[in-house]
Amino acid sequence: MKAARRIPLMKKMLAQFGIEEERVRLDWVSASEGDRFAQLVNEMTEEIRRLGPFSGNGGKADD
Amino acid sequence: MTKPKIALYWAAACGGCDVAVLDTNEKILDIANLADIVFWPVALDFKYHHVEEMADTSIDLCLFNGAVRNSEQEEIARLLRAKSKVMVAFGACACFGGIPALGNFTTRDEIFERVYIESPSSANENRTFPQTLTKVEEGELDLPEMFDTVMTLAQVVDVEYFIPGCPPPVDIILKVVDLFASGQLPPVGAIIASDKTLCDECERTKEEKKIARIYRPHQIIPDPNRCLLEQGIICCGPATRGGCGVRCVKANMPCRGCFGPPPGVIDQGAKLVSAIASIYQSDGQEDINRMLEDIVDPAGTFYRFGMADSMLKRKSLPQGERRA
Numbered sequence: 511m512k513a514a515r516r517i518p519l520m521k522k523m524l525a526q527f528g529i530e531e532e533r534v535r536l537d538w539v540s541a542s543e544g545d546r547f548a549q550l551v552n553e554m555t556e557e558i559r560r561l562g563p564f565s566g567n568g569g570k571a572d573d
Numbered sequence: 574m575t576k577p578k579i580a581l582y583w584a585a586a587c588g589g590c591d592v593a594v595l596d597t598n599e600k601i602l603d604i605a606n607l608a609d610i611v612f613w614p615v616a617l618d619f620k621y622h623h624v625e626e627m628a629d630t631s632i633d634l635c636l637f638n639g640a641v642r643n644s645e646q647e648e649i650a651r652l653l654r655a656k657s658k659v660m661v662a663f664g665a666c667a668c669f670g671g672i673p674a675l676g677n678f679t680t681r682d683e684i685f686e687r688v689y690i691e692s693p694s695s696a697n698e699n700r701t702f703p704q705t706l707t708k709v710e711e712g713e714l715d716l717p718e719m720f721d722t723v724m725t726l727a728q729v730v731d732v733e734y735f736i737p738g739c740p741p742p743v744d745i746i747l748k749v750v751d752l753f754a755s756g757q758l759p760p761v762g763a764i765i766a767s768d769k770t771l772c773d774e775c776e777r778t779k780e781e782k783k784i785a786r787i788y789r790p791h792q793i794i795p796d797p798n799r800c801l802l803e804q805g806i807i808c809c810g811p812a813t814r815g816g817c818g819v820r821c822v823k824a825n826m827p828c829r830g831c832f833g834p835p836p837g838v839i840d841q842g843a844k845l846v847s848a849i850a851s852i853y854q855s856d857g858q859e860d861i862n863r864m865l866e867d868i869v870d871p872a873g874t875f876y877r878f879g880m881a882d883s884m885l886k887r888k889s890l891p892q893g894e895r896r897a
């Protein structure tokens with residue numbers, strides 16, 4: 511269950527980087543919940559589509 | 574035989590790296606015997622035009638400390654690169670961005686606002702900010718342009734070697750001088766430190782890594798013999814390259830990570846998130862929340878020296894505001 515601690519800490523850190531919280535999501539799906547899995551993936555895809563591509567950061571402007 | 578030529582420069586730096594060179598004490602005289610120091614702003618009165626007048630690759634070794642955060646530093650980095658055979662990123666700031674790169678959590682405008690308007694010692698009703706060009710009766714005055722993003726030296730020019738540390742320890746500096754003098758410099762791209770992690774070199778007793786609470790260094794007097802991380806103090810040893818002599822930990826202070834990531838670790842901060850969250854003991858959401866509260870500033874703690882060199886490099890700039 512390390513992920514249960516890593517993901518919230520990473521999310522707190524990503525917020526400091528100005529990265530939208532919705533880009534990272536942790537959920538639990540059992541092997542028998544195929545429908546739920548498909549639904550979560552669709553939701554996530556929709557969410558990311560809404561947010562648009564992540565723009566790279568820093569370095570030179572022409573990177 | 575003519576003596577080899579050495580140049581030293583400071584960009585976005587605190588001066589500590591230059592002091593570290595002086596800390597070689599009487600050995601500095603050996604360096605001066607061994608080589609001609611042709612440029613060293615902190616100690617010798619050479620000007621930029623002296624460097625401009627030198628032939629390309631006529632400097633044998635350039636030790637460049639500090640990060641790059643304005644147009645002057647970028648220009649001098651390019652100039653010294655052209656004039657030098659071997660370019661060395663010297664110190665944590667030049668290698669990874671260092672402390673100045675914590676500025677990548679903000680923007681130039683925010684920094685100007687804080688420094689020239691909000692700071693308690695400012696009285697600046699006309700909102701006067703530094704300008705890159707100012708017209709006065711006698712002509713135009715110019716200042717370097719400050720960038721939004723602090724960069725590592727290698728993000729600006731090609732670099733042959735990296736000497737990490739804030740500042741690099743004297744024994745590593747002397748080792749590099751020896752290697753250089755004897756023509757035994759390692760393959761290009763080498764990071765001149767250890768290939769192990771700091772934990773591998775740390776002699777503290779390590780038992781089971783499990784923590785139930787995080788202490789900031791001022792909240793606890795740590796046992797000088799036990800692993801600091803196991804005592805709940807965030808120590809960056811698991812995600813930091815060795816080679817410093819474990820100097821902070823020996824002084825009972827946690828490692829802050831100034832030697833950068835060890836071999837095989839791409840992102841020091843991500844590695845630390847993983848390492849610290851995995852050993853934190855939790856029975857449920859309450860414990861996780863406490864961990865999040867205890868780690869007050871994860872990004873600033875885990876990327877204290879490595880922000881410019883990290884995968885994300887900086888806080889996102891608002892769309893349309895990207896510039897160097």
Ligand code: SF4
Binds near residue numbers: 585587665
């Ligand atoms: S690496 Fe440390 S000592 Fe060197 S310039 Fe940067 S802050 Fe100063």
Ligand code: SF4
Binds near residue numbers: 822828
């Ligand atoms: S975490 Fe720190 S104190 Fe513990 S072994 Fe690693 S370097 Fe030493």
Ligand code: SF4
Binds near residue numbers: 738813814819827829
């Ligand atoms: S213990 Fe860590 S912070 Fe201290 S000098 Fe060594 S690498 Fe740098």
